[in-house]
Amino acid sequence: MGPDDTTLLDVRDLHAVYPSAKGTVRAVDDISFTMAAGEVLAIVGESGSGKSATALAIMGLMHRTSGRVVSGEVLFDSRDMLRLTEGELRAIRGSEISMIFQNPMTALNPVLSIGHQLTEVVRAHLRIGRTEAWERAVELLRMVEIPDPRSRLAAYPHQLSGGLRQRVMIAMALSCEPKLLIADEATTALDVTTQSQILKLLRRVTAETRTAVIVITHNMGVVASIADRVAVMYAGRIVELADVRSIFHDPRHPYTVGLLGSIPRIDGPRLDDLVAIEGRPPSLSEPSRGCPFRPRCPLAMDMCADREPLLEPVQGASAHLASCWASATDQQAHATRSRGGLAGPDGRQGES
Amino acid sequence: MTVPARSAEGPLLDVRDLVVHFDARAAMFRRGRQTARAVDGVSFSVDAGETLGLVGESGCGKSTTGRALLKLVKPTAGSVSFQGEDLLATRGRDLKRLRRGLQAVFQDPYDSLNPRMRIRDIVGEPLIIHGLATGATRRRQILELMERVGLSEDLANRLPAELSGGQRQRVGIARALAVNPSFIVCDEAVSALDVSVQAQVLNLLRRLQQDLGLSYLFISHDLSVVRHVSDRVAVMYAGKLAESASSEVLYARPYHPYTLSILAAAPVADPDVERRRPDEPVTGEAPSPVHPPSGCRFHPRCPLAQDRCRTEEPELVEVEPGRWTACHFWRTLKDGGGTTPASAPRAPVKVS
Numbered sequence: 001m002g003p004d005d006t007t008l009l010d011v012r013d014l015h016a017v018y019p020s021a022k023g024t025v026r027a028v029d030d031i032s033f034t035m036a037a038g039e040v041l042a043i044v045g046e047s048g049s050g051k052s053a054t055a056l057a058i059m060g061l062m063h064r065t066s067g068r069v070v071s072g073e074v075l076f077d078s079r080d081m082l083r084l085t086e087g088e089l090r091a092i093r094g095s096e097i098s099m100i101f102q103n104p105m106t107a108l109n110p111v112l113s114i115g116h117q118l119t120e121v122v123r124a125h126l127r128i129g130r131t132e133a134w135e136r137a138v139e140l141l142r143m144v145e146i147p148d149p150r151s152r153l154a155a156y157p158h159q160l161s162g163g164l165r166q167r168v169m170i171a172m173a174l175s176c177e178p179k180l181l182i183a184d185e186a187t188t189a190l191d192v193t194t195q196s197q198i199l200k201l202l203r204r205v206t207a208e209t210r211t212a213v214i215v216i217t218h219n220m221g222v223v224a225s226i227a228d229r230v231a232v233m234y235a236g237r238i239v240e241l242a243d244v245r246s247i248f249h250d251p252r253h254p255y256t257v258g259l260l261g262s263i264p265r266i267d268g269p270r271l272d273d274l275v276a277i278e279g280r281p282p283s284l285s286e287p288s289r290g291c292p293f294r295p296r297c298p299l300a301m302d303m304c305a306d307r308e309p310l311l312e313p314v315q316g317a318s319a320h321l322a323s324c325w326a327s328a329t330d331q332q333a334h335a336t337r338s339r340g341g342l343a344g345p346d347g348r349q350g351e352s
Numbered sequence: 353m354t355v356p357a358r359s360a361e362g363p364l365l366d367v368r369d370l371v372v373h374f375d376a377r378a379a380m381f382r383r384g385r386q387t388a389r390a391v392d393g394v395s396f397s398v399d400a401g402e403t404l405g406l407v408g409e410s411g412c413g414k415s416t417t418g419r420a421l422l423k424l425v426k427p428t429a430g431s432v433s434f435q436g437e438d439l440l441a442t443r444g445r446d447l448k449r450l451r452r453g454l455q456a457v458f459q460d461p462y463d464s465l466n467p468r469m470r471i472r473d474i475v476g477e478p479l480i481i482h483g484l485a486t487g488a489t490r491r492r493q494i495l496e497l498m499e500r501v502g503l504s505e506d507l508a509n510r511l512p513a514e515l516s517g518g519q520r521q522r523v524g525i526a527r528a529l530a531v532n533p534s535f536i537v538c539d540e541a542v543s544a545l546d547v548s549v550q551a552q553v554l555n556l557l558r559r560l561q562q563d564l565g566l567s568y569l570f571i572s573h574d575l576s577v578v579r580h581v582s583d584r585v586a587v588m589y590a591g592k593l594a595e596s597a598s599s600e601v602l603y604a605r606p607y608h609p610y611t612l613s614i615l616a617a618a619p620v621a622d623p624d625v626e627r628r629r630p631d632e633p634v635t636g637e638a639p640s641p642v643h644p645p646s647g648c649r650f651h652p653r654c655p656l657a658q659d660r661c662r663t664e665e666p667e668l669v670e671v672e673p674g675r676w677t678a679c680h681f682w683r684t685l686k687d688g689g690g691t692t693p694a695s696a697p698r699a700p701v702k703v704s
Contacts, residue, residue, distance in 0.1 A: 221619025
C-alpha cells in the first residue's frame with residue numbers, strides 16, 4: 001500500500017471505447033483501482049493494452065481522441081470526473097491533476113520562451129503578478145535541477161536538449177502543486193543516463209511535494225525504479241495489481257510472469273532463450289468470451305474459455321490481486337460471490 | 353587501434369579507422385559550413401558466427417557506422433573488408449555479389465517494407481534482383497523463408513499493413529535471409545517491438561544464427577538486449593569507440609567510465625536492485641558532433657577526468673587480452689572497481 005491511506009483516486013468499473021474501421025474497440029474494459037495520496041502507481045502493459053486510454057479517461061480527455069467513456073466512475077478527491085462540466089474539468093486539469101508526455105516538444109509552444117510558458121501556467125492557476133510569477137518560474141527550474149535557471153528562462157524549447165525539455169515539462173506540471181501527476185511514457189524517448197536522472201528527479205520532487213503519480217510505461221525497469229504499486233494491463237483489463245515487490249518477485253498472473261521472462265536482464269546469468277509469450281494480444285473490437293489471455297496462456301484450462309476471471313485477492317495476500325482461474329482455482333466461490341456474480345463477460349459485451 | 357576477433361582465417365568483417373563526416377548546416381542566419389563528425393575513426397572486426405553488439409546513446413554514431421558498412425552513407429575515410437575483399441573500393445557486379453553476403457534489418461519494418469507489395473513479393477524480391485531463383489523454385493523458396501522466420505503461409509498474399517509489428521519484423525528478416533547472407537547488420541531491429549514480441553524475435557535471431565552460422569552486428573541503445581545477444585560488445589561515444597570486450601566481462605567490470613555510467617544508469621527490472629541504486633556518477637548530456645570536446649570526448653562528464661584528459665586524446669588499446677579501452681585512467685576502474693548491475697554485490701562507486 002502507499003504511504004498514505006487517504007484515498008485520492010477511486011476508479012470504479014471504468015469502460016472506455018474507441019470507434020474504429022473494424023468496429024468499437026474496448027480500450028478500457030471494466031477496470032477498478034484506488035490510489036492513496038502521495039502514492040506512485042505504475043500502469044504497465046504493451047501497446048494497445050489500454051494504459052494510455054485509462055489515463056485519458058481519468059483526465060476527462062477521452063473525447064479528444066474520439067473515444068468515449070461508456071460507464072464507470074472516476075472519483076478524484078470525492079468528485080466524479082466523468083460527471084463534471086468541461087469548465088470544472090479544466091479547473092482541475094493543470095492545477096490538481098497534471099500530465100507529462102513522451103515528447104515534450106509537442107507539448108511546449110515552439111515560438112514562446114520557456115519563461116513565458118512557465119509564467120503563463122503559473123498565473124493561470126495562481127493569482128499572482130508578473131514579477132512574482134517570474135520568480136516562481138526561477139524557483140521551479142531550480143527544483144528540477146536546471147543549471148543557471150534565470151538565463152534559461154529566456155531560451156526557446158528547440159534550444160534545449162531532450163532531457164532539459166523534459167525537466168521543463170516536469171516543472172510546468174508541478175508548478176501548481178497538483179495532487180496527482182500522470183506521466184505517460186515520460187522517459188521513453190530519453191537516453192539511459194538522462195532517463196535515470198529524470199526518474200531520480202521525479203522520485204525526489206514528488207516525494208517532497210507528496211504528489212501522487214501514475215507512471216504509464218512499457219518498461220519494467222522504470223516500473224521497478226519508481227513504483228510503490230503496479231497495475232499490469234492486458235487487453236483493456238487490469239490482470240494483476242500489487243505492491244512492486246510482489247509483482248516482480250511473486251507474480252501470480254501468467255501474463256505478468258511471461259512479461260518478466262521476456263525481458264533480457266542486464267544483471268544475473270545470461271539465458272540462451274528468453275521466455276517469450278507466443279502469439280499476440282486479441283483484437284479488442286471482436287466480442288470476447290472467457291479470459292482474454294487464454295490463447296497465449298501456458299496454464300489455460302477448460303473453464304478459462306467460458307468464464308472471464310475477475311480481479312481478486314490471491315491466496316494469503318489481501319492487497320495482491322490477480323485475475324486468473326489457474327492461480328485461484330480454489331477461490332472460485334469467493335470470486336463469483338464478491339461481485340454478486342453479475343458482471344459476467346456476456347453482460348459486459350452488451351454494453352460495449 | 354583495432355579490436356581483432358580471434359580467428360585463424362581472419363575475420364569475416366574488418367573495419368579500420370572508419371570516418372564518416374557530414375556537412376552540417378550552420379545555425380540559421382549564420383554563414384559558413386560546419387562538419388558533424390558522426391563517426392570519427394572506428395575500428396572493429398567480426399568473426400564468422402559471432403555477434404558484435406554496438407551500443408551507445410542517440411547520436412553517438414552507431415547507426416551511421418552500420419549504414420557506412422552497407423554503403424548507405426559514404427565513408428569519408430577508412431576501410432571495410434568483407435570476406436577478405438575491400439568493400440569500399442568494390443564497384444558494379446563485384447559489389448552486387450559482395451552485398452549478397454551482407455544484409456540488414458532495420459528498426460521500423462513498416463518504413464522499410466513497400467506498403468503496396470504483398471508479403472510474398474517482398475520476401476521474393478531479392479531473389480529476383482540477384483537472379484537466384486525463378487518460377488516454381490522461387491515460390492517454394494519464398495514459402496521456405498517464411499516458414500523459417502515463423503510466418504504462416506496464409507500471410508503470403510497480405511500487405512504489410514495487415515500484419516502486426518512482430519510479423520513485419522519477421523518479413524524484414526526473411527527478406528534479408530533470401531540471398532543467403534553470412535552477415536546481417538541489425539540496426540535497432542527489436543527496439544520498436546513490445547517486450548513479449550521482442551523476445552520472440554530475439555529467440556528467432558539466435559536460432560537463425562545457430563542454424564545458418566550467421567554473424568551479426570547488433571546495433572542498439574538497449575544495454576540489456578545487447579548483453580543478451582552479443583558475444584562481444586563495443587561501446588560507442590561521440591563518434592569513437594570507448595571500450596570493447598566480451599559481453600560477460602564488459603558488463604561486470606567496465607574499464608571505461610562512460611561504460612560504467614550507462615550501466616549504472618540503466619533501469620533494472622528488479623525493485624530490490626533499484627532501491628539500492630547508488631547515485632549515478634555522471635551528469636550532463638552527450639556533446640554535439642559538430643563541436644566535440646578536446647582531448648577525451650568524455651572528459652566534460654567524467655568523474656575521473658584530469659588535466660591530461662582535456663588535452664590528450666586516449667587511444668583505444670588492448671589493455672588485457674580481448675579487452676580494449678580508450679581511457680587514460682582505466683586502471684583506476686580496474687583497481688577501484690565500479691558497480692554495475694551485473695557485478696553484484698553492490699557497493700558505492702569509488703573515485704580516487
